[in-house]
Amino acid sequence: MALDLATPFEALLRPDDFGLACARGGFHIDPWRPVKHAVITHAHGDHARSGSKIYYVATEALPVMKQRLGHDSTFVHYPYGQKFRLGECTVSFHPAGHILGSAQVRVECDGRVWVASGDYKRAHDPTCAPFEVVECDAFITEATFALPIYRWEPGANTAKEILAWWDQNARENRPSLLFCYALGKAQRLLGELYQLDPSRQAYLHGAMLPLTKIYREQGIEMLPTTAVSETAKTQKFGGELILAPPSAHRSLWMKRFKGADTGFASGWMRVRGARRRNGYDRGFVLSDHADWPDLLRTCADTKARFILPTHGGTQVLSRRLNELGFEAQPLEITAYDNEEDDSGGGGEAVTDPEVAAGNAPSEEQASEANA
Amino acid sequence: MNDFARLYDKIDSTTGTNAKIEAMADYFRTAPPDDAAWALYYLTGRRLKRFIPSKSMRDWTLDLTGMSLWLYEESYSSVGDSAECCALLIDSMSHVPQVNEEPDLTLDTWMRDRIIPLAKMDEPDQKERVVGWWKRLDRHSIFILNKLLSGAFRVGVSQSLVARALAEVSKLELAEISHRLMGDWQPTGEWYQQLVSSEASDRHLSTPYPFFLASPLEKEVTELGEPNEWQAEWKWDGIRAQLIRRNGETFIWSRGEELVTDKYPELVQASLTLPEGTVLDGELLAMKGDEVLPFAVLQKRIGRKALGKAILAEAPAALMVYDILELDGRDLRAEPMAERRSVLEKLLEGRSTTFHVSQSIPFESWDELTELRKDSRAKSVEGIMLKRKSSAYQAGRRRGDWWKWKIDPLTIDAVLIYAQAGSGRRANLFTDYTFAVWDGDKLTPFAKAYSGLSDEEINKLDNWIRRNTKDRFGPVRSVTPHHVFELAFEGINASPRHKSGIAVRFPRIMRWRHDKTIKDADKIETLRAMIDEPTTAEA
Numbered sequence: 074m075a076l077d078l079a080t081p082f083e084a085l086l087r088p089d090d091f092g093l094a095c096a097r098g099g100f101h102i103d104p105w106r107p108v109k110h111a112v113i114t115h116a117h118g119d120h121a122r123s124g125s126k127i128y129y130v131a132t133e134a135l136p137v138m139k140q141r142l143g144h145d146s147t148f149v150h151y152p153y154g155q156k157f158r159l160g161e162c163t164v165s166f167h168p169a170g171h172i173l174g175s176a177q178v179r180v181e182c183d184g185r186v187w188v189a190s191g192d193y194k195r196a197h198d199p200t201c202a203p204f205e206v207v208e209c210d211a212f213i214t215e216a217t218f219a220l221p222i223y224r225w226e227p228g229a230n231t232a233k234e235i236l237a238w239w240d241q242n243a244r245e246n247r248p249s250l251l252f253c254y255a256l257g258k259a260q261r262l263l264g265e266l267y268q269l270d271p272s273r274q275a276y277l278h279g280a281m282l283p284l285t286k287i288y289r290e291q292g293i294e295m296l297p298t299t300a301v302s303e304t305a306k307t308q309k310f311g312g313e314l315i316l317a318p319p320s321a322h323r324s325l326w327m328k329r330f331k332g333a334d335t336g337f338a339s340g341w342m343r344v345r346g347a348r349r350r351n352g353y354d355r356g357f358v359l360s361d362h363a364d365w366p367d368l369l370r371t372c373a374d375t376k377a378r379f380i381l382p383t384h385g386g387t388q389v390l391s392r393r394l395n396e397l398g399f400e401a402q403p404l405e406i407t408a409y410d411n412e413e414d415d416s417g418g419g420g421e422a423v424t425d426p427e428v429a430a431g432n433a434p435s436e437e438q439a440s441e442a443n444a
Numbered sequence: 445m446n447d448f449a450r451l452y453d454k455i456d457s458t459t460g461t462n463a464k465i466e467a468m469a470d471y472f473r474t475a476p477p478d479d480a481a482w483a484l485y486y487l488t489g490r491r492l493k494r495f496i497p498s499k500s501m502r503d504w505t506l507d508l509t510g511m512s513l514w515l516y517e518e519s520y521s522s523v524g525d526s527a528e529c530c531a532l533l534i535d536s537m538s539h540v541p542q543v544n545e546e547p548d549l550t551l552d553t554w555m556r557d558r559i560i561p562l563a564k565m566d567e568p569d570q571k572e573r574v575v576g577w578w579k580r581l582d583r584h585s586i587f588i589l590n591k592l593l594s595g596a597f598r599v600g601v602s603q604s605l606v607a608r609a610l611a612e613v614s615k616l617e618l619a620e621i622s623h624r625l626m627g628d629w630q631p632t633g634e635w636y637q638q639l640v641s642s643e644a645s646d647r648h649l650s651t652p653y654p655f656f657l658a659s660p661l662e663k664e665v666t667e668l669g670e671p672n673e674w675q676a677e678w679k680w681d682g683i684r685a686q687l688i689r690r691n692g693e694t695f696i697w698s699r700g701e702e703l704v705t706d707k708y709p710e711l712v713q714a715s716l717t718l719p720e721g722t723v724l725d726g727e728l729l730a731m732k733g734d735e736v737l738p739f740a741v742l743q744k745r746i747g748r749k750a751l752g753k754a755i756l757a758e759a760p761a762a763l764m765v766y767d768i769l770e771l772d773g774r775d776l777r778a779e780p781m782a783e784r785r786s787v788l789e790k791l792l793e794g795r796s797t798t799f800h801v802s803q804s805i806p807f808e809s810w811d812e813l814t815e816l817r818k819d820s821r822a823k824s825v826e827g828i829m830l831k832r833k834s835s836a837y838q839a840g841r842r843r844g845d846w847w848k849w850k851i852d853p854l855t856i857d858a859v860l861i862y863a864q865a866g867s868g869r870r871a872n873l874f875t876d877y878t879f880a881v882w883d884g885d886k887l888t889p890f891a892k893a894y895s896g897l898s899d900e901e902i903n904k905l906d907n908w909i910r911r912n913t914k915d916r917f918g919p920v921r922s923v924t925p926h927h928v929f930e931l932a933f934e935g936i937n938a939s940p941r942h943k944s945g946i947a948v949r950f951p952r953i954m955r956w957r958h959d960k961t962i963k964d965a966d967k968i969e970t971l972r973a974m975i976d977e978p979t980t981a982e983a
């Protein structure tokens with residue numbers, strides 16, 4: 074049953090010491106060490122690492138990529154769906170629905186098609202293009218939330234919960250301090266809240282400013298925001314909503330928000346233990362990754378002969394897919410290098426949001442444990 | 445039940461103590477007394493026998509969702525709680541209604557008319573009912589129901605927070621409410637009304653006083669001030685208990701608020717000669733004459749259902765008395781400790797060999813006491829207790845007047861070999877570890893430890909465990925022997941029941957020894973040598 078990656082079905086993509094390598098195309102996808110040709114699925118720190126010579130990115134991702142990888146890096150960009158040549162392969166980007174500009178990478182060579190999903194979700198997100206099903210022979214799928222306990226309500230429902238929480242705190246004149254990842258989640262929250270009540274406004278932690286600005290420049294509708302740093306020292310935050318990255322939790326920065334109720338928005342918040350462990354008052358279940366039903370659905374939709382789960386619960390997802398009649402095998406990516414993490418922009422910015430926030434296994438964290 | 449579910453939610457979704465107290469007070473103000481009684485029952489950590497075995501709950505969930513057992517087990521190891529795991533899976537797989545379709549019955553109705561009768565039914569009937577409820581409840585209510593079905597419902601509040609909420613609602617003194625809440629009671633509306641009634645409580649004879657607990661001394665002992673203001677006693681290693689003699693009856697309560705009278709017939713016998721209305725606070729120990737036997741000896745009889753002659757002779761129980769809280773029916777707790785002590789000494793003088801007064805250690809200076817403390821291990825005590833001579837007997841853990849000054853623990857370097865997911869806060873992390881030492885060329889497990897690592901270390905180790913799992917036995921994973929940890933423990937005894945032949949007390953992780961490889965871990969001989977240590981006084 075085990076899928077032999079060498080024969081009879083030659084692997085177009087396979088991990089080497091630098092990343093997910095394509096020998097025929099002479100490039101790597103989301104390499105963790107510098108390479109010559111780096112094809113990047115999205116701008117989260119565990120996928121987009123600095124130091125490579127040429128970055129190939131989706132046009133929609135370019136502004137965020139520049140912000141994360143540095144404006145001096147060399148970028149080649151293509152709109153979603155446009156085919157381009159790399160070595161012997163034809164490559165194209167397709168929306169992954171994860172964050173602004175996030176892409177699946179389709180690689181075609183000698184009539185075979187492989188797709189690396191990067192991180193993706195199927196749920197509606199007002200801040201990015203919806204996931205596109207790309208039929209292929211082999212599908213490398215993420216598996217961050219690969220357990221049947223993970224099923225998401227629509228983002229709008231979670232946004233309604235957040236609104237109710239904000240209102241409750243406002244009645245008690247408390248600030249609502251909502252922690253979430255600075256790239257993707259923060260903007261999605263602002264977008265979802267805007268859909269519910271465009272008359273409101275929110276405050277932002279400094280780490281979220283540049284990215285939120287970029288989203289706005291792409292014409293994405295979000296609640297108007299003010300930087301906390303730009304407010305007067307005397308500014309009171311009772312009744313206000315403030316978004317901040319998890320690294321600010323329990324930091325000195327929080328001192329300004331006396332009596333604040335704290336919340337955290339992440340898929341991990343579905344489990345009570347994770348909610349309690351992180352020490353936030355409230356947990357809101359909102360993820361930019363596919364939930365369990367959507368992981369299974371997507372694998373079926375691609376009509377792939379082989380499924381290679383990576384990034385998280387690879388064993389569980391593979392086993393389940395095999396039970397369902399797919400041919401699946403975990404694609405273990407092990408050689409992440411800890412040192413490189415710090416070059417990507419510092420702080421929480423470099424790790425995958427939900428991987429950093431949650432407790433579930435991830436290849437990224439695992440590598441840190443070994444380093 | 446919706447009100448109770450909301451109360452649980454409110455408590456669960458705040459880290460602030462005032463918010464928790466407010467939530468409880470709000471609930472008690474409006475809840476019918478029958479419901480309030482049940483809520484209190486669970487809030488104070490009381491439990492009923494499980495109504496539905498977790499295995500049945502699991503099997504019915506698998507039936508309802510069509511999921512395979514291994515997926516359940518994987519899920520469980522991330523959730524760490526079967527009630528929650530089942531609720532999440534039912535919600536994920538079988539599309540439960542968004543809104544509760546069950547009528548909103550009271551908590552008391554749920555308990556008395558629905559849940560408690562399950563105990564007398566056979567499995568198919570139980571299943572039909574429970575699965576029927578599952579289909580009509582929303583996810584959150586399923587979780588609450590599953591918790592109730594498990595008989596235990598841990599809610600994140602301490603007994604003292606519950607008492608504060610009740611004091612607010614009833615306008616009674618906190619001490620009075622705390623006292624009324626103790627002991628053995630049944631969750632009935634009648635009981636609840638009595639609890640919060642302003643009339644002087646006709647409280648049950650068996651009700652113990654809240655224990656006064658010492659805090660660990662984390663500063664220099666010299667900072668306590670004048671030595672002569674303090675009384676020092678050995679910190680005995682047994683079971684803290686209260687013995688009550690009232691109206692011709694004797695009750696013995698352990699600190700965990702368990703009535704253990706039946707386990708100590710020799711104490712009951714000895715208590716017959718105590719005057720009416722006496723309450724003693726002390727430590728249950730196994731003693732032969734004046735000699736205190738190791739805790740393991742006492743532990744032997746704790747596990748027994750029936751106490752035969754042999755075990756009573758092998759492990760005779762005694763009470764090392766620290767304090768007297770009531771004499772001739774009069775509450776002495778507000779008296780200064782020195783006063784209570786002289787009352788106690790007079791009462792127990794020549795009375796019995798079963799009650800010993802915990803002797804105060806004579807000392808002139810902190811230096812002298814520091815020297816004396818070094819004898820602790822030789823005396824099989826955990827260190828020294830320091831009590832301010834002028835102190836009242838307070839309720840709970842109040843810093844300032846009573847301190848425990850423990851000796852440094854024994855330590856050993858051990859190898860991590862098994863891991864299991866934790867529960868509660870750490871439910872989806874591998875946080876319960878089993879450690880081994882070398883026995884020849886084999887690693888022999890000898891201790892389980894849960895605490896001592898930082899959250900960051902726990903995350904790292906969790907990831908490493910997931911990637912280095914060799915084998916799975918249910919929830920337990922065996923991992924590649926690789927990491928070495930320094931473990932500390934309070935005591936060590938020979939134990940034929942354990943594979944290693946050794947039992948350690950209160951093992952915990954001191955630090956992760958990244959600098960050591962498994963070859964550097966200790967040998968079982970080192971542990972064995974420690975068993976003998978208490979008999980040889982430290983120099």
Ligand SMILES: [Zn+2]
Nearest residue numbers: 115117192425
């Ligand atoms: Zn991502």
Ligand SMILES: [Zn+2]
Nearest residue numbers: 117119192425
């Ligand atoms: Zn990622």
